[in-house]
Amino acid sequence: MIVVTHNSETHIRACLESLLDDPAGPKQVVVVDNGSTDTTHAIVKEFAVDSVFLDANEGFPYGCNRGAAEAFYDTYVFLNPDAVALPGWLPPLMEQLDDVGVGTAMPVMELTYKPGHYFTSHSALTFLGFAWSTDWGEPVPADLPLGEVPFPSGAAFAIRKELFELLDGFRAHYFLYLEDVDLGWRVRLRGLRNMQVPSSRVRHDYDFNRHARKMFYLERNRFHMVLANYEPRTRRMLIPALVAAELGVVVAALRHGWFDDKREAWKHLWTTRKQISEDAEATRQIRVVGDAAILSRMDSAVTGINQMPVSPLVKLINPLMGSYLRVVTSLVNRLNSSR
Numbered sequence: 158m159i160v161v162t163h164n165s166e167t168h169i170r171a172c173l174e175s176l177l178d179d180p181a182g183p184k185q186v187v188v189v190d191n192g193s194t195d196t197t198h199a200i201v202k203e204f205a206v207d208s209v210f211l212d213a214n215e216g217f218p219y220g221c222n223r224g225a226a227e228a229f230y231d232t233y234v235f236l237n238p239d240a241v242a243l244p245g246w247l248p249p250l251m252e253q254l255d256d257v258g259v260g261t262a263m264p265v266m267e268l269t270y271k272p273g274h275y276f277t278s279h280s281a282l283t284f285l286g287f288a289w290s291t292d293w294g295e296p297v298p299a300d301l302p303l304g305e306v307p308f309p310s311g312a313a314f315a316i317r318k319e320l321f322e323l324l325d326g327f328r329a330h331y332f333l334y335l336e337d338v339d340l341g342w343r344v345r346l347r348g349l350r351n352m353q354v355p356s357s358r359v360r361h362d363y364d365f366n367r368h369a370r371k372m373f374y375l376e377r378n379r380f381h382m383v384l385a386n387y388e389p390r391t392r393r394m395l396i397p398a399l400v401a402a403e404l405g406v407v408v409a410a411l412r413h414g415w416f417d418d419k420r421e422a423w424k425h426l427w428t429t430r431k432q433i434s435e436d437a438e439a440t441r442q443i444r445v446v447g448d449a450a451i452l453s454r455m456d457s458a459v460t461g462i463n464q465m466p467v468s469p470l471v472k473l474i475n476p477l478m479g480s481y482l483r484v485v486t487s488l489v490n491r492l493n494s495s496r
Contacts, residue, residue: 158236159234184230209227211223218326240269284395307341309341373418376406458475
């Protein structure tokens with residue numbers, strides 16, 4: 158069990174208590190603290206956990222990778238410090254990982270401040286890299302079935318050590334946001350599934366606006382992920398849609414006051430182009446599934462976002478994006494078949 162903290166004094170006590178008080182909880186808990194300046198250190202030291210205290214904030218994915226390096230067991234389970242695991246949550250995830258073809262297993266995520274209501278129902282991922290929590294705040298159905306999700310929420314999920322290491326873990330240079338989406342994408346490129354387990358429940362104290370630079374990280378990492386995880390031919394086919402989406406993002410950034418973050422994201426992508434190229438090669442090395450299969454299960458519309466305002470004009474574009482996705486998927490599939 159790996160928990161990564163940064164100035165988490167408000168939440169970390171409840172998080173660790175939920176893990177250690179559960180008879181079916183983890184055998185080992187590793188807390189990696191990213192240079193907290195509040196009382197997080199003191200609180201963590203009250204508990205019988207393994208701890209790593211970093212001098213500076215190295216980012217969430219780095220902290221997860223560091224925690225994994227300290228773990229003794231053959232399964233890694235990640236939990237956010239602002240999450241509380243409900244009793245008996247862990248065994249169903251372990252059982253799901255035993256199924257052939259399963260790469261990751263995540264619990265049903267509820268809101269801490271609204272129990273029985275979704276933090277995310279299954280999450281969404283579009284072919285242009287936009288990702289978000291679905292049905293946020295909506296009631297969780299009583300008869301929710303086991304289901305596949307595009308990616309596991311980084312707030313809580315389990316993965317076998319062997320697979321995590323094969324994928325080289327999280328990409329630490331993402332620093333914050335979309336590292337879980339990227340990992341789930343690569344899991345699917347291995348021909349494995351990301352599953353949501355209804356008999357496992359975790360509550361997450363989610364706040365969309367908690368980080369002041371969220372839009373910078375989201376936009377920078379979205380493009381990095383798209384460029385690193387698609388095959389070169391697919392990327393070329395997607396250029397018109399990516400350009401159209403950029404125009405829409407710029408309009409939104411100007412309208413809502415985060416254009417400086419968007420501009421910095423562009424700049425950062427240029428300065429890290431070598432890293433993107435290295436990640437693309439790493440993706441090629443682990444890939445066993447072609448892009449046609451990946452695209453066929455991607456979303457195209459973004460109107461399901463309910464954590465931030467989305468222009469009504471997007472509804473006019475969604476059908477075009479859907480048609481574009483179908484055409485590209487068909488072309489990629491045809492070209493792969495002709496090889």
